[in-house]
Amino acid sequence: QSALTQPPSASGSPGQSVTISCTGTSSDVGGYNYVSWYQQHPGQAPKLLIYDVSKRPSGVPDRFSGSKSGNTASLTVSGLQAEDEADYYCSSYGGSNNDVFGTGTKVTVL
Amino acid sequence: QVQLVQSGAEVKKPGASVKASCKASGYTFTDYYIHWVRQAPGHGLEWMGWINPNSGGTSYAQKFQGRVTVTRDTSISTAYMELSRLTSDDTAVYYCARTTAHSLFDCWGQGVLVTVSS
Numbered sequence: 001q002s003a004l005t006q007p008p009s010a011s012g013s014p015g016q017s018v019t020i021s022c023t024g025t026s027s028d029v030g031g032y033n034y035v036s037w038y039q040q041h042p043g044q045a046p047k048l049l050i051y052d053v054s055k056r057p058s059g060v061p062d063r064f065s066g067s068k069s070g071n072t073a074s075l076t077v078s079g080l081q082a083e084d085e086a087d088y089y090c091s092s093y094g095g096s097n098n099d100v101f102g103t104g105t106k107v108t109v110l
Numbered sequence: 111q112v113q114l115v116q117s118g119a120e121v122k123k124p125g126a127s128v129k130a131s132c133k134a135s136g137y138t139f140t141d142y143y144i145h146w147v148r149q150a151p152g153h154g155l156e157w158m159g160w161i162n163p164n165s166g167g168t169s170y171a172q173k174f175q176g177r178v179t180v181t182r183d184t185s186i187s188t189a190y191m192e193l194s195r196l197t198s199d200d201t202a203v204y205y206c207a208r209t210t211a212h213s214l215f216d217c218w219g220q221g222v223l224v225t226v227s228s
Contacts, residue, residue: 097169
């Protein structure tokens with residue numbers, strides 16, 4: 001199972017929006033609605049932001065939203081804030097009891 | 111509150127094995143799968159495998175087949191991950207994480223740094 005492809009970096013000014021893509025195949029992202037997104041600050045464990053493509057756990061601001069089209073899932077962070085500067089990872093169920101993570105995207109708030 | 115607490119950092123020599131633990135609290139241990147995910151320094155997350163604490167059933171990423179073993183002790187709500195034949199490429203932070211559904215890692219341990227060095 002190959003890692004899902006994410007852009008290495010993304011950036012935006014405070015208040016702007018940034019969208020991160022996560023590209024897989026019909027065997028993972030495109031085949032199941034089991035895509036999640038995680039935020040990871042330096043030295044910390046990842047934190048769940050989005051699950052089942054577009055659902056938010058309680059406590060996650062609605063500035064974070066997810067979507068999917070074909071083999072590509074996307075995470076949009078609206079109204080960028082300084083604390084949103086972090087690494088973001090997608091994950092997907094890959095069938096056959098396997099999961100796979102994305103390559104990760106570093107978001108910089110300018 | 112739901113919590114996963116992992117064992118402390120380890121330093122191992124090439125060729126050795128490491129066994130990390132992950133103690134769950136705040137929920138019924140046998141109700142949720144425990145996964146292991148690693149992150150090499152400066153790199154991304156890599157899924158390794160899971161255990162169903164209720165049945166003991168496991169699934170591993172093909173990359174780690176034959177080298178990783180995940181077990182559990184339900185009496186103390188603890189999962190274990192043993193990785194054998196270590197090389198320097200195995201130097202990483204190893205996380206345990208709980209899933210409530212496919213690819214839904216809702217609670218993570220603090221991670222344990224495993225350093226492989228001669």
